[in-house]
Amino acid sequence: QVQLVQSGAEVKKPGASVKVSCKASGYTFTSYGISWVRQAPGQGLEWMGWISAYNGNTKYAQKLQGRVTMTTDTSTSTAYMELRSLRSDDSAVYYCARDESAYYPYYFDYWGQGTLVTVSS
Amino acid sequence: QSALTQPASVSGSPGQSITISCSRTSSDVGIYNLVSWYQQHPGKAPKLMIYEASKRPSGVSNRFSGSRSGNTASLTISGLQAEDEAEYYCCSYAISNFYVFGTGTKVTVL
Numbered sequence: 009q010v011q012l013v014q015s016g017a018e019v020k021k022p023g024a025s026v027k028v029s030c031k032a033s034g035y036t037f038t039s040y041g042i043s044w045v046r047q048a049p050g051q052g053l054e055w056m057g058w059i060s061a062y063n064g065n066t067k068y069a070q071k072l073q074g075r076v077t078m079t080t081d082t083s084t085s086t087a088y089m090e091l092r093s094l095r096s097d098d099s100a101v102y103y104c105a106r107d108e109s110a111y112y113p114y115y116f117d118y119w120g121q122g123t124l125v126t127v128s129s
Numbered sequence: 130q131s132a133l134t135q136p137a138s139v140s141g142s143p144g145q146s147i148t149i150s151c152s153r154t155s156s157d158v159g160i161y162n163l164v165s166w167y168q169q170h171p172g173k174a175p176k177l178m179i180y181e182a183s184k185r186p187s188g189v190s191n192r193f194s195g196s197r198s199g200n201t202a203s204l205t206i207s208g209l210q211a212e213d214e215a216e217y218y219c220c221s222y223a224i225s226n227f228y229v230f231g232t233g234t235k236v237t238v239l
Contacts (some may be wrong), residue, residue: 043228045175045230052218052230052231052232052233053167053169053175053218053220053230053233054230055220055226055227055228055229055230057227058227058228067227069226069227070225070226103174103175105175108180113163113222113227113228114163114180115163115165115177115180115181115220116165116167116175116177116220117177117180117186118177119174119175119176120174121174122174
């Protein structure tokens with residue numbers, strides 16, 4: 009069965025970076041995309057970016073351009089999201105989600121369990 | 130500021146039907162047939178309920194249905210059950226931002 013297993017909770021200081029992993033199993037990793045979605049406490053869902061596991065193409069949300077990098081390691085079927093220059097309003101639960109297409113925006117059919125990132129001095 | 134507007138809350142009694150709307154407020158949101166809907170219970174990851182505006186993934190109850198008319202997509206839950214109480218989000222392709230989520234709707238079963 010399809011599974012996306014994310015790395016554990018992180019506590020970071022303002023200005024630091026965080027890298028969250030998302031290990032996929034149960035499907036052909038390179039046939040799909042991976043999107044990252046975050047949710048601040050008590051808030052709605054915010055799409056952060058997308059990476060094609062097929063060719064590594066990326067699309068990032070405008071507000072995060074320059075601070076976020078998404079990568080994949082096809083040898084281990086793992087996707088990574090790195091967010092730099094952390095601020096307190098980056099505190100959120102971060103989800104990876106499988107995008108049904110490796111080429112264009114479609115929909116998210118499987119989700120990871122979420123990773124809580126807390127930014128605090 | 131989301132380009133997809135949803136009502137903040139919708140409620141209904143068990144057995145009733147409710148409809149959640151998702152209105153496109155910007156021409157930035159294109160290819161509206163790519164609207165999908167997600168259910169999220171507190172503390173849990175979202176779950177896909179509808180894709181391509183009206184298609185239901187296998188395993189999702191047929192009490193959930195989706196439709197689209199002009200600039201508004203809708204999710205209808207028929208035969209409302211206690212387990213349907215959750216937050217619901219629509220999502221669509223956005224020309225400038227690839228994806229955009231709706232503002233979210235809290236469904237309460239009275």
